[in-house]
Amino acid sequence: MVAEGQLANRHTWIDAMRLFAGLSMVGLHVTADAHGQPFPDATPSERVAPMLIRAVLYTARTELFLMISIFLLLMALERRPRGYGATIKEQARRLLVPFVFWTVFFAFYGLIKADALGYFSPEWAELAAWQSWVGFLLLGNVKYHMHFIPTLFALLLFYPAYRAAEKAPIFGLFAVVFLLMKQVLDPVIFKIFWGADILPYIVRLAKVATYTGYGLAAAAILGLWRRSEAPEREGWLGPVLLFAVGLFAFKLVAISDVIVTGQWDFAYAPGFWADYLMPIALLFICMCLGHRAWPGWISKVAKYTFGIYLCHPIFLDLAEVALKDSHLPPIALIGLEFLWTLPMTLAFVWLLGRSRWLGWTIGLGRFPQISRAVRSQPI
Numbered sequence: 001m002v003a004e005g006q007l008a009n010r011h012t013w014i015d016a017m018r019l020f021a022g023l024s025m026v027g028l029h030v031t032a033d034a035h036g037q038p039f040p041d042a043t044p045s046e047r048v049a050p051m052l053i054r055a056v057l058y059t060a061r062t063e064l065f066l067m068i069s070i071f072l073l074l075m076a077l078e079r080r081p082r083g084y085g086a087t088i089k090e091q092a093r094r095l096l097v098p099f100v101f102w103t104v105f106f107a108f109y110g111l112i113k114a115d116a117l118g119y120f121s122p123e124w125a126e127l128a129a130w131q132s133w134v135g136f137l138l139l140g141n142v143k144y145h146m147h148f149i150p151t152l153f154a155l156l157l158f159y160p161a162y163r164a165a166e167k168a169p170i171f172g173l174f175a176v177v178f179l180l181m182k183q184v185l186d187p188v189i190f191k192i193f194w195g196a197d198i199l200p201y202i203v204r205l206a207k208v209a210t211y212t213g214y215g216l217a218a219a220a221i222l223g224l225w226r227r228s229e230a231p232e233r234e235g236w237l238g239p240v241l242l243f244a245v246g247l248f249a250f251k252l253v254a255i256s257d258v259i260v261t262g263q264w265d266f267a268y269a270p271g272f273w274a275d276y277l278m279p280i281a282l283l284f285i286c287m288c289l290g291h292r293a294w295p296g297w298i299s300k301v302a303k304y305t306f307g308i309y310l311c312h313p314i315f316l317d318l319a320e321v322a323l324k325d326s327h328l329p330p331i332a333l334i335g336l337e338f339l340w341t342l343p344m345t346l347a348f349v350w351l352l353g354r355s356r357w358l359g360w361t362i363g364l365g366r367f368p369q370i371s372r373a374v375r376s377q378p379i
Contacts, residue, residue, distance in 0.1 A: 011075070013290035015302035017283060018068050022305035024060035025145070026312045026345065030337040031057065034117060034320040036144065039330040040262035047259045050330045055255045059248070062148050064279035065309070066211065067218040069152055071283070073159060074166060074222055084160065091156050098361050099149040102310055103136050106143040109314065116321040131197070139204055143313055147204075154208040155215055162212075162219040169227075172220025178213030179276050182206065183269070217280045221287050230291040237288040244281040250274035307349035307362030315344040 031054035033039050038054075039047055077087065107127055114123035126132045140146035165171035185206050193199040225233075254271030258264060265271060319337040326333070352358050359365025 011290075012294035012296070012299050013286050013292075014068060014071060015299040016294055017064070017286045018305045019298060019302040021060040021064045021068065022302075022308040023342070024057045025062075025065075025309055026316075026342050027057040027338060028054065028060075029145070029312070029316055030319075030334050030341060033330075033333075034113075034324060038258050038262055038264060042262070042330050044259050044262075046329050046331070047262065050334055051255045051259050053334065055248070055251050058251070058275065059278045059282060061275065061279050063211070063214055063276065064282060065148060066152055066155060067214050067221075067279060067283055070155065070159065070162060070215045070218040071222055073156060074162065074219055077159075087159070088157065091153060093367075094363060095149050095153050097367075098310070098363065099140070099146070100137070101361050103140070103142050103146060106146065106313070107133075107136060109317070110143065113317045113321055116324060135200065139200055141200065145309065145313060148309070151204070151208060151211070155211055158212050158215060162215040165216040165219040166223040169220035169223040172217045172223075175213035175217040175280060176277075178210040178216075179273070182210035182276075183272055185210070214279070218283065221280075221283055225287050225290065233288045233291065237285065240281060240284050240288065244278065244285060247274040247278050247281060251278070303364065304346070304349045304353060304362070307352060307364070308345055310362060311349055311352075312341055312345040314348070315341045 031050050039050060073087075073091070082090075111120060111123055111127075114120045136142040136146075138150060140148065140150045165174075186203070189202050189206055190199070193202050250270040251274045254265050254268045254274070257268065316337060319340045323333055323336060328336070349362055352362050353364040356365070360367050
């Protein structure tokens with residue numbers, strides 16, 4: 001019989017991975033300048049520390065968030081089976097309703113940063129165009145982090161296919177095939193549709209199609225977790241760690257070019273594979289360690305991860321505006337932005353989570369029942 005403490009610890013490892021991914025997103029976004037560039041005005045020596053920090057944090061990419069979300073959905077379906085329609089309806093309510101709320105919020109909140117950095121007029125013109133709102137709602141391009149939600153929802157539509165990899169984990173290797181398709185398709189799509197309004201939509205369709213490989217990989221890891229025992233998983237740990245170290249070495253080569261040039265490097269093929277395979281390796285490593293003791297506070301804090309991901313740009317924008325004329329070296333900017341953004345985001349998300357009316361915006365609590373609240377008021 002499994003002890004109660006062991007049972008409570010059984011899935012803490014996935015919460016740990018979720019929390020790491022959320023905190024890494026904050027660190028990742030502060031390791032670029034206010035325009036999302038690798039500090040091009042700094043000297044190469046000033047870019048060394050920021051880019052090395054970014055190389056570590058970039059191991060927990062958005063793709064890791066996608067895998068964790070699919071993993072958790074498949075676990076939930078095992079505990080509480082339900083039909084396809086009911087599942088998608090529930091996911092739409094949990095993901096798309098908060099997405100619309102934050103889309104409207106960030107569309108207008110972004111005007112603060114636009115005014116401070118001198119691009120208010122084009123930003124306002126973009127908000128006035130209906131085509132922009134189509135992109136905001138379908139692509140999530142209202143803010144650099146919002147693309148995650150519509151992409152995740154599109155991937156969840158294919159969850160029945162992922163269950164094949166849960167039953168036969170070998171299908172998880174198809175993730176490599178789909179990533180190869182992405183590597184080949186992306187340049188072709190950009191070449192054919194460059195300058196066309198439809199380009200971002202074609203790119204997103206290709207992304208969703210190829211990212212289904214991450215769903216298969218997540219399901220395969222879940223299947224291995226359920227079929228294996230702790231000693232067997234310990235035996236997998238060494239080879240997977242070696243694989244991850246090899247991937248990270250390629251990341252360092254790619255980042256060295258960024259340090260020298262001050263421009264992102266999208267052409268280095270080994271860097272592509274290092275970036276896109278690392279989330280799978282991280283989730284696998286964490287699964288190998290899942291049977292070990294994990295602190296109980298991890299699961300308590302992890303429930304705020306969705307809120308951290310959604311809300312941290314609120315405070316990062318304020319930091320970038322406050323520091324825009326500071327002329328500090330990049331590492332100082334990173335430190336100040338992180339030390340402001342993370343605690344303020346945590347406090348803000350904690351308050352939202354305790355709110356009866358706004359907890360649903362970060363995936364906590366139920367939607368407020370306005371009619372019931374009105375009836376409960378004394379006459």
